[in-house]
Amino acid sequence: MLKIGALASLAGVSRDTLRFYEKHGLITPDTRTDSGYRLYSETDVYRISFILSAKEVGFTLNEIHQLLELEVTKDDKSCHDVKQFVDNKIQVVNQRLGEMEKIKQSLKTLSNACCGGDEPATHCTILGALSVQNR
Amino acid sequence: MLKIGALASLAGVSRDTLRFYEKHGLITPDTRTDSGYRLYSETDVYRISFILSAKEVGFTLNEIHQLLELEVTKDDKSCHDVKQFVDNKIQVVNQRLGEMEKIKQSLKTLSNACCGGDEPATHCTILGALSVQNR
Protein backbone atom coordinates (compact mmCIF):
# COMPACT_ATOMS: atom_id res chain seq x y z
CA MET A 1 0.00 0.00 0.00
CA LEU A 2 1.37 3.32 -1.08
CA LYS A 3 0.61 6.76 0.27
CA ILE A 4 0.08 9.50 -2.27
CA GLY A 5 3.64 10.79 -2.11
CA ALA A 6 5.11 7.35 -2.70
CA LEU A 7 2.90 6.66 -5.69
CA ALA A 8 3.60 10.12 -7.02
CA SER A 9 7.36 9.68 -6.99
CA LEU A 10 7.17 6.12 -8.33
CA ALA A 11 4.96 7.25 -11.18
CA GLY A 12 6.73 10.52 -11.81
CA VAL A 13 3.81 12.86 -11.28
CA SER A 14 2.91 15.31 -8.52
CA ARG A 15 0.58 14.60 -5.61
CA ASP A 16 -1.63 17.36 -6.96
CA THR A 17 -1.84 15.61 -10.29
CA LEU A 18 -2.94 12.37 -8.62
CA ARG A 19 -5.68 14.18 -6.73
CA PHE A 20 -6.62 15.93 -9.96
CA TYR A 21 -6.84 12.61 -11.79
CA GLU A 22 -8.94 11.23 -8.98
CA LYS A 23 -11.35 14.15 -9.22
CA HIS A 24 -11.70 13.33 -12.90
CA GLY A 25 -12.29 9.63 -12.38
CA LEU A 26 -8.98 8.36 -13.77
CA ILE A 27 -7.75 6.73 -10.59
CA THR A 28 -9.07 5.97 -7.11
CA PRO A 29 -7.19 4.95 -4.00
CA ASP A 30 -7.98 1.42 -2.82
CA THR A 31 -8.73 2.65 0.68
CA ARG A 32 -8.10 5.39 3.14
CA THR A 33 -6.40 5.18 6.52
CA ASP A 34 -8.42 6.07 9.61
CA SER A 35 -6.96 9.54 9.38
CA GLY A 36 -8.07 9.88 5.78
CA TYR A 37 -4.78 9.29 3.95
CA ARG A 38 -5.19 7.79 0.50
CA LEU A 39 -3.75 4.28 0.10
CA TYR A 40 -2.96 2.99 -3.37
CA SER A 41 -2.02 -0.47 -4.55
CA GLU A 42 1.29 -1.06 -6.28
CA THR A 43 -0.42 -1.79 -9.59
CA ASP A 44 -1.62 1.79 -9.67
CA VAL A 45 1.88 2.67 -10.82
CA TYR A 46 0.97 0.92 -14.07
CA ARG A 47 -2.32 2.71 -14.24
CA ILE A 48 -0.51 6.06 -14.10
CA SER A 49 1.96 4.75 -16.63
CA PHE A 50 -0.98 3.91 -18.89
CA ILE A 51 -2.31 7.43 -18.50
CA LEU A 52 1.04 9.02 -19.27
CA SER A 53 1.61 6.82 -22.31
CA ALA A 54 -1.82 7.62 -23.65
CA LYS A 55 -1.21 11.32 -23.08
CA GLU A 56 2.01 11.05 -25.01
CA VAL A 57 0.28 9.69 -28.07
CA GLY A 58 -2.16 12.57 -27.98
CA PHE A 59 -5.20 11.39 -26.07
CA THR A 60 -6.97 13.89 -23.84
CA LEU A 61 -7.73 12.97 -20.24
CA ASN A 62 -11.34 12.52 -21.22
CA GLU A 63 -10.41 10.03 -23.91
CA ILE A 64 -8.07 8.29 -21.52
CA HIS A 65 -10.99 7.94 -19.15
CA GLN A 66 -12.83 6.07 -21.89
CA LEU A 67 -9.73 4.02 -22.69
CA LEU A 68 -9.41 3.02 -19.05
CA GLU A 69 -12.99 1.86 -19.10
CA LEU A 70 -12.17 -0.26 -22.15
CA GLU A 71 -9.22 -1.63 -20.21
CA VAL A 72 -11.25 -2.47 -17.14
CA THR A 73 -14.01 -4.12 -19.12
CA LYS A 74 -11.75 -5.72 -21.69
CA ASP A 75 -13.43 -9.09 -21.22
CA ASP A 76 -16.62 -7.60 -22.59
CA LYS A 77 -14.91 -5.56 -25.29
CA SER A 78 -13.33 -6.71 -28.50
CA CYS A 79 -10.15 -5.67 -30.24
CA HIS A 80 -12.49 -4.18 -32.79
CA ASP A 81 -13.82 -1.72 -30.20
CA VAL A 82 -10.38 -0.70 -29.06
CA LYS A 83 -9.01 -0.34 -32.57
CA GLN A 84 -11.99 1.73 -33.61
CA PHE A 85 -11.37 4.11 -30.74
CA VAL A 86 -7.78 4.62 -31.86
CA ASP A 87 -8.75 4.92 -35.52
CA ASN A 88 -11.25 7.59 -34.61
CA LYS A 89 -8.54 9.55 -32.90
CA ILE A 90 -6.32 9.18 -35.95
CA GLN A 91 -9.07 10.77 -38.03
CA VAL A 92 -9.32 13.69 -35.65
CA VAL A 93 -5.56 14.18 -35.64
CA ASN A 94 -5.55 14.00 -39.41
CA GLN A 95 -8.18 16.68 -39.68
CA ARG A 96 -6.32 18.97 -37.31
CA LEU A 97 -3.16 18.30 -39.29
CA GLY A 98 -4.92 19.44 -42.44
CA GLU A 99 -6.12 22.63 -40.83
CA MET A 100 -2.65 23.47 -39.60
CA GLU A 101 -1.19 22.75 -43.01
CA LYS A 102 -3.62 25.24 -44.51
CA ILE A 103 -2.66 27.81 -41.93
CA LYS A 104 0.98 27.27 -42.72
CA GLN A 105 0.36 27.75 -46.42
CA SER A 106 -1.53 30.98 -45.81
CA LEU A 107 1.27 32.28 -43.67
CA LYS A 108 3.85 31.33 -46.28
CA THR A 109 1.90 33.10 -48.99
CA LEU A 110 1.72 36.14 -46.77
CA SER A 111 5.42 36.03 -46.02
CA ASN A 112 6.49 35.47 -49.63
CA ALA A 113 4.55 38.49 -50.82
CA CYS A 114 6.34 40.82 -48.41
CA CYS A 115 9.51 42.46 -49.60
CA GLY A 116 11.04 42.26 -46.14
CA GLY A 117 12.94 45.47 -46.73
CA ASP A 118 13.93 48.23 -44.36
CA GLU A 119 11.54 50.87 -45.68
CA PRO A 120 8.49 51.83 -43.63
CA ALA A 121 5.77 49.20 -43.62
CA THR A 122 3.16 51.59 -44.98
CA HIS A 123 3.14 49.62 -48.24
CA CYS A 124 3.45 46.19 -46.58
CA THR A 125 1.47 43.53 -48.40
CA ILE A 126 1.02 41.51 -45.22
CA LEU A 127 -0.67 44.32 -43.39
CA GLY A 128 -2.60 45.04 -46.55
CA ALA A 129 -3.78 41.49 -47.04
CA LEU A 130 -5.00 41.18 -43.49
CA SER A 131 -6.93 44.43 -43.66
CA VAL A 132 -8.98 43.32 -46.60
CA GLN A 133 -12.19 41.52 -45.92
CA ASN A 134 -11.58 37.99 -47.12
CA ARG A 135 -15.00 36.42 -46.70
CA MET B 1 -20.97 56.46 -35.96
CA LEU B 2 -22.10 52.95 -35.18
CA LYS B 3 -23.56 51.57 -32.00
CA ILE B 4 -22.26 48.22 -30.87
CA GLY B 5 -25.10 46.21 -32.40
CA ALA B 6 -24.62 47.84 -35.79
CA LEU B 7 -20.88 47.23 -35.84
CA ALA B 8 -21.43 43.69 -34.62
CA SER B 9 -23.79 42.80 -37.45
CA LEU B 10 -21.68 44.58 -40.07
CA ALA B 11 -18.58 42.77 -38.92
CA GLY B 12 -20.26 39.44 -38.31
CA VAL B 13 -19.40 39.03 -34.64
CA SER B 14 -21.44 39.25 -31.46
CA ARG B 15 -21.74 42.32 -29.25
CA ASP B 16 -20.16 40.25 -26.50
CA THR B 17 -17.19 39.53 -28.69
CA LEU B 18 -16.67 43.23 -29.36
CA ARG B 19 -16.73 44.01 -25.65
CA PHE B 20 -14.37 41.07 -25.12
CA TYR B 21 -11.97 42.39 -27.75
CA GLU B 22 -12.15 45.81 -26.13
CA LYS B 23 -11.25 44.37 -22.75
CA HIS B 24 -8.20 42.81 -24.40
CA GLY B 25 -7.12 45.98 -26.14
CA LEU B 26 -7.94 44.94 -29.71
CA ILE B 27 -10.49 47.66 -30.38
CA THR B 28 -11.82 50.78 -28.67
CA PRO B 29 -14.92 52.81 -29.44
CA ASP B 30 -14.19 56.33 -30.68
CA THR B 31 -16.53 57.85 -28.09
CA ARG B 32 -19.47 57.19 -25.88
CA THR B 33 -22.88 58.85 -25.91
CA ASP B 34 -23.96 60.77 -22.82
CA SER B 35 -25.77 57.67 -21.71
CA GLY B 36 -22.66 55.55 -22.08
CA TYR B 37 -23.37 53.80 -25.38
CA ARG B 38 -20.24 52.86 -27.32
CA LEU B 39 -19.84 54.67 -30.65
CA TYR B 40 -17.56 53.22 -33.30
CA SER B 41 -16.33 54.68 -36.56
CA GLU B 42 -17.12 52.93 -39.84
CA THR B 43 -13.47 52.01 -40.36
CA ASP B 44 -13.70 49.78 -37.33
CA VAL B 45 -15.44 47.30 -39.59
CA TYR B 46 -12.06 46.86 -41.28
CA ARG B 47 -10.33 46.54 -37.96
CA ILE B 48 -12.59 43.65 -37.05
CA SER B 49 -12.05 42.23 -40.50
CA PHE B 50 -8.30 42.42 -39.88
CA ILE B 51 -8.75 40.55 -36.61
CA LEU B 52 -10.87 37.85 -38.20
CA SER B 53 -8.49 37.39 -41.12
CA ALA B 54 -5.55 37.12 -38.78
CA LYS B 55 -7.43 34.60 -36.65
CA GLU B 56 -8.11 32.56 -39.74
CA VAL B 57 -4.44 32.23 -40.56
CA GLY B 58 -3.77 30.99 -37.07
CA PHE B 59 -2.76 34.02 -35.02
CA THR B 60 -3.89 34.14 -31.41
CA LEU B 61 -5.63 37.25 -30.08
CA ASN B 62 -2.44 38.14 -28.29
CA GLU B 63 -0.46 38.00 -31.50
CA ILE B 64 -3.15 39.97 -33.28
CA HIS B 65 -2.77 42.61 -30.61
CA GLN B 66 0.90 42.88 -31.58
CA LEU B 67 0.04 42.86 -35.28
CA LEU B 68 -2.40 45.70 -34.74
CA GLU B 69 0.32 47.65 -33.04
CA LEU B 70 2.54 47.06 -36.05
CA GLU B 71 -0.31 48.29 -38.20
CA VAL B 72 -0.87 51.44 -36.20
CA THR B 73 2.82 52.29 -36.07
CA LYS B 74 3.64 51.15 -39.58
CA ASP B 75 5.43 54.41 -40.33
CA ASP B 76 8.03 53.51 -37.74
CA LYS B 77 8.15 49.84 -38.65
CA SER B 78 9.70 48.18 -41.65
CA CYS B 79 8.51 45.35 -43.84
CA HIS B 80 11.36 43.45 -42.26
CA ASP B 81 9.70 43.67 -38.85
CA VAL B 82 6.34 42.54 -40.15
CA LYS B 83 7.77 39.69 -42.17
CA GLN B 84 9.81 38.50 -39.25
CA PHE B 85 6.70 38.36 -37.11
CA VAL B 86 4.99 36.15 -39.67
CA ASP B 87 8.06 33.99 -40.20
CA ASN B 88 8.26 33.42 -36.47
CA LYS B 89 4.72 32.20 -36.48
CA ILE B 90 5.48 29.87 -39.37
CA GLN B 91 8.23 28.31 -37.28
CA VAL B 92 5.85 27.75 -34.39
CA VAL B 93 3.24 26.22 -36.67
CA ASN B 94 5.89 23.98 -38.19
CA GLN B 95 6.97 22.72 -34.83
CA ARG B 96 3.42 21.97 -33.81
CA LEU B 97 2.92 20.21 -37.13
CA GLY B 98 5.90 17.99 -36.39
CA GLU B 99 4.55 17.07 -32.97
CA MET B 100 1.19 16.14 -34.37
CA GLU B 101 2.81 14.08 -37.10
CA LYS B 102 4.65 12.12 -34.44
CA ILE B 103 1.42 11.57 -32.55
CA LYS B 104 -0.25 10.34 -35.71
CA GLN B 105 2.55 7.88 -36.37
CA SER B 106 2.35 6.50 -32.84
CA LEU B 107 -1.37 6.06 -33.18
CA LYS B 108 -0.97 4.32 -36.52
CA THR B 109 1.61 1.95 -35.12
CA LEU B 110 -0.78 1.18 -32.30
CA SER B 111 -3.67 0.62 -34.67
CA ASN B 112 -1.72 -1.53 -37.10
CA ALA B 113 -0.58 -3.88 -34.36
CA CYS B 114 -4.15 -4.58 -33.25
CA CYS B 115 -5.94 -7.51 -34.88
CA GLY B 116 -9.25 -5.65 -34.77
CA GLY B 117 -11.09 -8.91 -34.32
CA ASP B 118 -14.24 -9.70 -32.42
CA GLU B 119 -12.64 -11.72 -29.63
CA PRO B 120 -12.34 -10.21 -26.16
CA ALA B 121 -9.73 -7.49 -25.89
CA THR B 122 -7.85 -9.27 -23.12
CA HIS B 123 -4.99 -9.86 -25.53
CA CYS B 124 -5.24 -6.46 -27.25
CA THR B 125 -1.85 -5.10 -28.21
CA ILE B 126 -3.11 -1.52 -27.94
CA LEU B 127 -4.14 -1.90 -24.34
CA GLY B 128 -0.93 -3.82 -23.77
CA ALA B 129 1.30 -1.20 -25.32
CA LEU B 130 -0.25 1.59 -23.31
CA SER B 131 0.09 -0.29 -20.03
CA VAL B 132 3.80 -0.72 -20.42
CA GLN B 133 6.06 1.92 -19.04
CA ASN B 134 7.64 3.51 -22.10
CA ARG B 135 10.25 5.81 -20.59
Added chain:
DNA sequence: CTTGACCTTGGACTATACTCCACCCTTTAT
Protein backbone atom coordinates in the same frame (compact mmCIF):
# COMPACT_ATOMS: atom_id res chain seq x y z
C1' DC C 1 -47.30 55.67 -20.54
C1' DT C 2 -45.85 51.40 -21.53
C1' DT C 3 -43.70 47.99 -24.44
C1' DG C 4 -39.79 46.25 -26.84
C1' DA C 5 -35.37 46.74 -28.67
C1' DC C 6 -31.08 48.05 -27.51
C1' DC C 7 -27.46 49.39 -24.35
C1' DT C 8 -24.59 49.16 -19.77
C1' DT C 9 -21.74 46.50 -16.14
C1' DG C 10 -20.07 42.68 -13.62
C1' DG C 11 -19.59 38.13 -12.94
C1' DA C 12 -20.22 33.16 -13.82
C1' DC C 13 -19.45 29.36 -17.03
C1' DT C 14 -17.28 26.37 -21.00
C1' DA C 15 -13.04 23.05 -22.08
C1' DT C 16 -8.05 21.51 -20.97
C1' DA C 17 -4.65 20.12 -17.61
C1' DC C 18 -2.95 21.15 -14.19
C1' DT C 19 -0.39 24.16 -10.23
C1' DC C 20 -0.28 26.66 -6.07
C1' DC C 21 -2.20 28.34 -1.89
C1' DA C 22 -4.05 28.58 2.83
C1' DC C 23 -5.22 26.32 6.76
C1' DC C 24 -5.36 22.40 9.34
C1' DC C 25 -4.34 17.49 10.88
C1' DT C 26 -1.18 13.19 11.32
C1' DT C 27 2.93 10.76 11.43
C1' DT C 28 7.81 10.22 12.17
C1' DA C 29 12.15 11.40 14.05
C1' DT C 30 15.12 13.53 17.37
Added chain:
DNA sequence: ATAAAGGGTGGAGTATAGTCCAAGGTCAAG
Protein backbone atom coordinates in the same frame (compact mmCIF):
# COMPACT_ATOMS: atom_id res chain seq x y z
C1' DA D 1 7.92 17.22 23.63
C1' DT D 2 8.39 19.27 19.55
C1' DA D 3 9.56 20.09 14.92
C1' DA D 4 9.65 18.59 10.23
C1' DA D 5 7.66 16.04 6.72
C1' DG D 6 3.74 14.57 4.69
C1' DG D 7 -1.29 14.38 4.17
C1' DG D 8 -6.30 16.41 3.83
C1' DT D 9 -9.78 19.91 1.74
C1' DG D 10 -11.43 23.70 -0.80
C1' DG D 11 -10.65 27.31 -3.71
C1' DA D 12 -8.03 30.44 -6.76
C1' DG D 13 -5.10 31.08 -10.78
C1' DT D 14 -2.97 29.98 -15.59
C1' DA D 15 -3.94 30.44 -20.91
C1' DT D 16 -7.48 30.70 -24.81
C1' DA D 17 -11.60 32.69 -26.73
C1' DG D 18 -15.32 33.67 -25.92
C1' DT D 19 -20.75 32.87 -24.30
C1' DC D 20 -24.51 33.68 -21.26
C1' DC D 21 -26.96 35.84 -17.63
C1' DA D 22 -28.90 39.19 -14.31
C1' DA D 23 -30.08 43.66 -13.10
C1' DG D 24 -30.63 47.83 -14.63
C1' DG D 25 -30.59 52.26 -17.89
C1' DT D 26 -32.12 54.39 -22.60
C1' DC D 27 -34.74 55.32 -26.57
C1' DA D 28 -38.33 55.25 -30.19
C1' DA D 29 -43.00 53.96 -31.38
C1' DG D 30 -47.81 53.24 -30.55
